[in-house]
Amino acid sequence: MQDDYIRRILGSSVYDAAIETPLEKMGPLSDKLGRAVYLKREDLQPVFSFKLRGAYNKLASLSADERARGVICASAGNHAQGVAYSATRMGVRSVIVMPTTTPSIKVEAVKRLGGEAVIHGDAFDDARLHALKLCEDENLVFVHPYDDPDVIAGQATIGVEILRQHPSGIAAVYVPIGGGGLAAGVAAFTKFLRPEIKVIGVEPNDAASMKAAIAAGRPVPLNEVGIFADGVAVKQAGEETFKLCQQHLDDIVTVSTDEICAAIKDIFDHTRAIAEPAGAVSLAGLRKHAGTLTGPGAAIAIHSGANINFDRLRHVAERAEIGERAEAILAVTIPERPGAYRAFIQLMGPRAITEFNYRFAPGTNAQIFVGVKLSGGDAEVRTIITELEAHGHRVLDLTDNELAKLHIRYMVGGRVGGLENELLYRFEFPERPGALLRFLEGLRSDWNISLFHYRNHGSDYGRVLAGIQVPPRERAMFEAYLDELGYPHWDESDNPAYRMFLAASD
Structure with a gap:
């Protein structure tokens, strides 16, 4: 099976539509981690995502009769734009079925790229079923977003470029996983040519469908899927992608929303580019996992896409410093008496207070919700808590409490x-x-x-x-x-x- 994929990958047709994206060194993060870190800039593709590669390669593999029939897919994001762009380049009709929840920016992008946007259903599964029905009714060709050998081979060209662009030592390549097409292709090619390189899949911890599949020995549906990183929010890994990932991936790392936000900030600080959450997933995994690598060599993360709604940046900015462990969120009990707030601030010393929420309540104690700027990460949080408790304050660390960060801070x-x-x-x-x-x-x-x-x-x-x-x-x-x-x-x-x-x- 691997030899067949290598032939597909090396014979793939992607560059009539896609570009060879640069491999860019991230100097500050390299210094911080003590290892050269590179970012593969798939956000620079014409549709701002790697999905163009697999979509174009699939359409290029179709016969003339199949192209004449037209293609269809179900997608609310980057796959939709990749299919629409590729089909228009080839003069092929494309129908893109999108759920009603799809942001208007993505619907308009599909139309602008020449696709016929069909809005149907409240969720992605509704759109997928409707797409399959239209596929049969109108004799269209269905283009799967990840579980297709030609799509996988197209995505794998990223791995071909990485190994050519960085022929010297590579310790690990970090690849985001949704349905698994990108990870399957990159891992299959990398392990064929350079088996010593570790290929690490990265998933959000609330959408880890491939990790669940490998643990179960087969693709299994998740009960719930978090959709902050909507581009990789897949409820069940693909059958074909599972086989390849199970065989070729060295490990899977899961990351939190805050860690993804911190990676988005890293990408912006270095490149001034803004990644979508799914686009920064692999860098979040690199930041978390690279310290466990042994031996020399660079660590490489794939920046897979930049299709983000501008107003989502509020949430990203709010959570990035927590993801970097540069801010702590604490609930502290102090005496309900004049001067208690001043005494508390004096205990905090020169540390910057980023947030302070309080409202008077009857009784002898007051509950305050406080954000603190950190320079020493988790160790500094432990020091702060120890100091406060030594002065008789009860302290609750809410830094990783999702309820506190999403809601409580606004409702104290x-x-x-x-x-x-x-x-x-x-x-x-x-x-x-x-x-x-x-x-x-x-x-x-x-x-x-x-x-x-x-x-x-x-x-x-x-x-x-x-x-x-x-x-x-x-x-x-x-x-x-x-x-x-x-x-x-x-x-x-x-x-x-x-x-x-x-x-x-x-």
Whole structure:
């Protein structure tokens, strides 16, 4: 199977549409990690993503009769633009089915590139099923985003370029994984030509479908998929890509949202380019994993794409310093008396306070939500906590608490008295008309909404925090309603940040 793929890769037709992208050294990060770090700049492709390679190679492999029929795909992102661009270059009709949640910037990009955008369904699976139906009804050729040998071979040309551009020592290549087409192709070619080079797959820790597949020995669906890095938010790895990744990948590293945001910042600081979250996933994995590499050689990350909505940058900027471990978020109990705040700041010494949230509450103690600038990472956080506790303060480290970072920091001071049976849930609502109404209509009239906080950062989903009063005997019924609703959700009722800042007071 590997020999067949090598022939496909070396015979692939991508350069009629794609360009050979540069391999750029990241000086500051190289100095920081003590190893040469390079970035493969796939954001410089005509559609700002590597997906063009696989799409064009697939279309180039079609017969004249197949091209005359036209092609179709289901995609809300970079694959859609790659197929539309490639088809237009070849004079082939392209139909792109996109769910209603697709941001308008991506729909307009597909139209501008010559594709016929068909908007259908509330989620990607709805769009995929509709695309398959149109494929049959109109006798079109389906172009899979990753689980196709010609698509895999086209993506693998990135690996060919890396090995030619950096013929000297390479310790590891870090590759983002969604469905696995890029990782499968790059790993297959790299291991054929330079088996000593480690090929490390990188996935978001809330969308690690390939890691789950390798652990299970077969592709398995994830129950929930986080979609911050929407370009790699795939619920189940492909069959073909799984076989290749299982055989050729050395390891898979998972990264958090904050670590991805820190990598986006690194890319901007060095290149002044802005990566989409999926585009920075591999660099986030490199930052996290490169310290474990043994022996000499460069570490290389693939910057896979730059199709990001501008208003998502607020969220990225907010979380990047936490991802770099350059900021800590703490909840601290101080005395509720004049001068306590000044005494607390004096304890913090010369450290910069990045955020301070407080509201008066009756009692002898006050709860404050504070952000602190760091220069010494996790070790400095431990030092700060030790110093505060030595002076009698209770401290809770919220730096990795998703509820605190998404919602609590904006709601400090919301404690109320006499509130019974409150459950707290965090949701991802699809960003479309009627999503909130559907949620509300399914609630029983005696399940009172006691808290509601909504945030969106230019994504195709909104982050919602809801408090709902549900009697204990009805909680199984409530859980059944949430499962039927189908929105991703997390029970945060026991989250310590909620207990400290928002839960009902006695």
